[in-house]
Amino acid sequence: MDVSPLFLTLKIALLATVFSVVLGIGAAWLVLRLRRGQGMVDGILTLPMVLPPTVVGFGLLLLLGKYGPLGAVLNALGISIIFTPTAGVIASTVVAFPLMYRAVRGAMEQLDPDFAAAGRTLGMSEWSIFLHITLPGCTPGIAAGTVLAFARALGEFGATVMIAGNIPGKTQTMSVAIYSAVQAGKAHYGEAAFWAGTICVLSFAGMIAVNIWNSRYVRRKEGKPR
Template sequence: MEMDLTPLWISMKTAFFATTITFFLGIIAAWFLTIKKGRFHSIIDTIFILPMVLPPTVLGFFLLVIFGRNSPIGKLLYSIGINIIFSWPATVIAASVVAFPLMYRTSKGAFAQIDENLLNAARTLGVSELRIFWTITIPLAWPGIAAGTILAFTRSLGEFGATLMIAGNIPGKTQTIPIAIFFAMEGGEMDKALLWVLLIFTLSLIVILLSNYFTRNGSNLSIKGGINR
């Protein structure tokens, strides 16, 4: 039985770009809501977490409405020759949306555990907020950020419902591993579906094991660094 490995390449490429996007957006959003406690804090926090609890089909529907040709964004993109629906970028958008809450929530929890006295001490010495963020906040929160990154990657790798709705099942273009599994089963190709299941199971297991290893070592290094200082 010949195996077309294109879904593996598409899934890995999609997960990589989606994780990169959520890495930066998740950290920025988490840090902003950690230091800003306005009246709309709870509302914004709820909106950021909402994709984690909504059914993937609902997310796919919203994405179709947002990027469809009849929407303002869709019309603008289409006028400059960009069509998101049923394209590879649509798989990245869908994966980013479902992975963002994991990155955001984990990073926010890591930021909340940082001793505020350390940050205030740096401020009294005249250190800028940007420098505090990069030299103090990020290193101290890194184990949590690393864990969030791995969770975002694995969630992106396994995304199915929203991706199918906005990107479709186009072999060689938008067919990721989860979509390949679904349509292999629909077509009665159980052996093929099983191979894809074993592959994505192994990939996810390896990524999580690496996450646990580096997170544990990162925590130990942070503790040792704090003791040495």
Template sequence: MEGELSLVLFSLAVAALATVLILPAGVAVAYGLSRWEGAGKGFVETLLVLPLVLPPTAVGLVLLELLARNGPLGRVLDSLDIEVVFTPKAVVLASAVMAFPLLVRSARAGFEEVDPRLVAVARTLGDSRARAFFRVTLPLAWRGLLTGTLLAFSRALGEFGATVLVAGNIPGRTQTLALAIFHRTQLGQDAEALRLAGVATFIAFAAIFTTEVLARRRGARVRA
């Protein structure tokens, strides 16, 4: 039981850290895409969505090739004496890469719902572009940002394919809930696998339910 608790805590920590790490870049990219009208936007959007439509194992293979000792990033990391492959860092990285597109898509939708005229009013009242973003745009896009953050966290929590290739399935080191469920099933320990699946379901339900409650309360305050 203690081992399962450690497994759950590790999985939650990985998902939370991956989400926090991609949040600044995800918000920036989403905002940029929501305001970009030039050529090349479709190409960039397609590139960002690729991790969602590619087999996760394909994404994991690309990460593995990049981070391997003879890979372009691997050589740089090796010179800095930083080890990533088959470590907890690789678990966070794989989860972050797979969760990033979901964050961007939802956040972009939130930014696109913001009326540009409200931002323009803030600018005419003396706000700088950055101040108008934090005072007007960001608060008005909160639903998309909250949804994107939740989806990113949930995706990171359930990540399997990319993680197993770039981080392995090492109990006590890189094994997450998703990997443990698969591992228990392979060993014929169906009861333990079902228990872990139940824990994962409970966490996902709690996250979604909490977000819905917060969204309703915020919406009620706005209407008031």
């Protein structure tokens, strides 16, 4: 059996998770600093989480397609994104980002603002406060958001198939391989079950790992033995 969907999915999911972590942390920090329009911006950033993935994929297709506003510019530069692994990374990042953003924002909202205020009275810059107070205080939320984003990117299907397609060995991820196997008939159900089981195992392992890590993190903060 061709195992390329496994390696392609892991590569796409890992890259999408990295982008989601960076963008999610930055977006959460910036949104919480807004004085106006916070609800509107939050709604826009969270929208991909509640929309059907095919709707997200269609929007990305309109944006990145040959005649789309961004796609036309890239096409003029000789860059093609649609039906490439890069498209898969973009699709997975867009659908995974809201999970990371919401997890980090929730963690930041729970931080005691007196810590940041104390840092300012000591002459710390906003960047130093972010690095040395905000980020360490949000560690559990960041860890949880990272795992959720990875699991979401790992099983992404709708948006991916819209802009990356289903090209074996090139853009066929595990979730797309499941769809192809089912479409091929009952004789291929074993292959579909294999890929479905692989996704379940990887996602579940990530969830268990972050739960164990969070439990130990809390114990360390409370000074309890592991």
